[in-house]
Amino acid sequence: MYKVLIIDDEEPLREAIKILGDWELHGITEVLEAENGKEGLEAVRVQRPDIVLVDMRMPKLEGPEFLQIVESEYPDLVAIVISGYNDFNYMRQAIKSNTVDYLPKPVKKAEINKALSVAIARLEGKRKKIKEYNERNMAINMSLPMLKQHTYFSLIEKKFNIQTIKANLAYFQPDYANTSLQVILLRLLNLEKIAVTKFNQELDLLHFAVTNVINESGEEGIACYSFVHPKKQSDIFIVLTHKGNPSQAAKYEAASFIKQRIKKLEELIGIISIAAIGPVYPDPFSLNESYKIAEQIMNTINILDRKELVFNEPDEQAKLKMHSLTPKAPLMRHALEHDGRGIRHSIIKEYMRTVELSGYLGLGNAYRNQEELSMLLYDIALELGVSSEELAQVKGWIGADFEFKDAAEFERTLMLLVDRYGELIATVLIWKKAFDVNEIKSYIDRFYFQDIKISLFTEKYFISRVHLMKLFKEEFGCGIYEYAQKVRMEKAKELLNDPMLQIQVISELVGYSNNHYFSKAFKNYYQISPTEYRARQSDNRP
Template sequence: MYRVLIVDDELLIRTTLKYMLDWEAIGFTLSGEAANGREALEFIKKSTPDIILLDMRMPVMDGLQLSYELKKDYPDVQMIILSNYDDFEYVKNTLKNGAVDYILKHNLNEDTLRDALLRAKAVLENSKASRDRVLDVVPNNLAAFKENLVIQLLTGQFRSEEEVEKIFDALQIKLDTKNVVFIEIAIDHYRSVVGDGDLKAASFLEFALVNVSEDILKKYGNGLVTHISNEKFALILSFAQYRSSLKIDERIKEILQSISTSLYELLNITVSFSVGTMCDSILTISESYRKAEENLKNRFYTGKGSIITSNEIKSNCTDSAGLSIETEKKLITCLKLQQKDKLMELLKGLFEFIKKEKISLSGSQMIFFDLIGIISKICKENHIPLSTVYSSSETPHKLMAELETLDEIESWFINIFINIYNALHGTDDVASSESEYVRQALTIIRNHYSENISLSYVARQINISSTYLSTLFKEETGEGFAQYLIRYRIEKAKALLREENIDIKEIVKLCGFSDYGYFFRIFKKKVGMTPMEYAALCRT
């Protein structure tokens, strides 16, 4: 006889479990019960059970904490998890700690409990070497049949609708064989949801997603859903009784939004849907499947949690050879000249262009690689460690490859450019200034130094007299307004002169000097050499 300990804070659940089975008839005996993890540990120290039926949410010590203790001190004890949908994170971690099975409480009955116990018994009877292997769940026959059925449908292995209808009747599938559509469900950020190589968490997620979706389809009396592979699931709907394509579209959207909302609320995951073409007969559902697979690639543009249809897809994607030289030059200039607002505007405009023109995936990658190239160049020139810019030790190309949508890549690049901007310019006298008026004046200089600004102009902008601003400014910065502005413009000019292929006349304009001769004279006075000499020195 294998000894079973029941651990659940609800007396009703413990009582129900005790009287649900004829325990001894199937080779088990109840060794005791506990209302929380701490009570269970005290019991286990005195009499170690073989199997524990373990609730997740309990006071004092929950099921996850207890599973850690059991993995450490009692690795031979088999755990069967009792959970709700919203316990997914708990279940995922207890499976990592060696739980052999899980039962959703709303599915708890004599059959599910007996099956789980027999699986735990099989593990106990195996050798020690097999005890740590991945969850060995005997697949539910109905789920396995449905999965195999969908694969046969998608590969065109049926010759008549009558043959399919007989199988639907046998498996109690409510789905007409006329006017059908295939919809692919894809879990967003699948690897981060289940963890790398965590087949137990993946198995639970597959089961839960299908279960949640089936509960919703029951309300509509129509539909078949099953797992295909990894993050992908198949959903087949029929609209044999519908004549209006508009009504069909509305009903599809209604069903998918209901599934999406439930999965987010119950499992805390988002999914994307790719809708294939409508087929007259289920025998041609493979055509709808191929279209859905093709459409799913456009999740890159539409973003996670989206419903993707053929109507939203641009027929021809534009190719790209990467960033234009002009855009690359503008980005570098903004970084070097402390033009943060213009930098952000450029980046957002670039990604808006990619989205609007539907730049192909390969073309988009060319642009992204060029952006990474700019970052690497700036870091190398200014001796900025890459660890300051990137938040991980992984290569930027690998980090970017883990992002699934254009919106996520845009957000990632904006954060990276903000990091490099801060690394270049750090804390400046704008932040350190004590007077709010001087802070405002310095900010105006930073943002408008390339324009024709003066002390009186800045004073008007911040609503104080030019005399008062002049006094405050010199007290806090140590130099007069005009001297500070000239020095700031010269520093920006020096930064641009270090770049290749930038015309000096263009630099004069970018840095706010209206006269080339004046710029030449003031530069030589402040730097000790002409602009051309400085540029040549920087490139030797």
């Protein structure tokens, strides 16, 4: 997947490029914009696009200087130059900077997509070489920890070839036949929060720190190896290897060892965690059974009364006390539709009172309720007219704010969910009452000669740019900038019938400050230049 940045000081041209580019065909998933060279350079440094389409004459930082800087700082960035000037110095800098193409304005669909194809081919060639290099290194440098992780996870998932697993165990643990194994499941309850506050959102670095603390030398006769659950980043697998068949005292020492590690994680890193201990098995091929019991224990931990750090047995209450928010769906829909923040909160509070009166809420049940509420709110939002594009932002909400370590924090996460969906739904409902897409058309009909900015309407009606342009196209059969271009060209045609008006004046009257660009735009639209059109009209007059 690739990311593109368009840099041009003319918004209509940026929109034209966005309309003309076959982005999905080229595997381009994100198209960014900047209105001058300085802003474009900042976007390159922050957003790190793969391809940049850049104008050569811009305010603040011109194209040639921009290309010189990115060539030095970002040699892998692929550039396509778009310019209305055939200046030799511009072309020379473009060639020197190894740009893919030099396209004249106004841009044409075939030209821009051909240039994008060449740019993508160049990027894929580079990526292929990097991939081949990395694969060679990986094959050469596969480490012992990686072999351990692969072997243990295969045993935990019960997806393995027996001969391969035996060969792996014999390689890193020659006496494995004389050992017993068990799985301990460690749950990091504030992973996202610590990643943000202490590790600059680098989860890999945080995981490395956590496993390093756990893997320190443990009790005599116990070997410890830990690694991150590949499918759930808040979970850490800890595999303990005991010599021979451990006694009850050795099993107790394992619990003591894990408790010490949990306390050390909080002391050194700030991580709050709990552990569920699976039973010991003398056969390494029973590691899956140890894990399943550890997972069962973890899911039944009572978050209303979580006094311990380490748990050895599942809570029997889990079989009898299950809670759900699904019956509250009709009432929640009513609250969201009428912006009833107090009602929303009372639904959550009533649910939590029921939970507290029962005296039990299993950790697994709490996670399911959180997911259940999120899906319920998502469906209600869709029914009330929130677009799937706008709901996509919900994915960004699930993070540090939705972690919890006890009942109070769990309740807070539910409140946050209903409030954030409530705010989104309320915005859409207000917009539905106030917005009329015909207003945009009327505005363009009156002010076609001005710089038409989409932000004028998105800010007025609190609507996303993508959704606004979609509504306009559904109503009028073309995009906003396409319609503005149509109005300008029709008005230009009308003004050209007056021989007293100079073409330079007409270009200004229809919103073009540059006569050269107006002439090109007119010819591109009508397949005839303004001068030729006027001459033809003059010949047809009696």
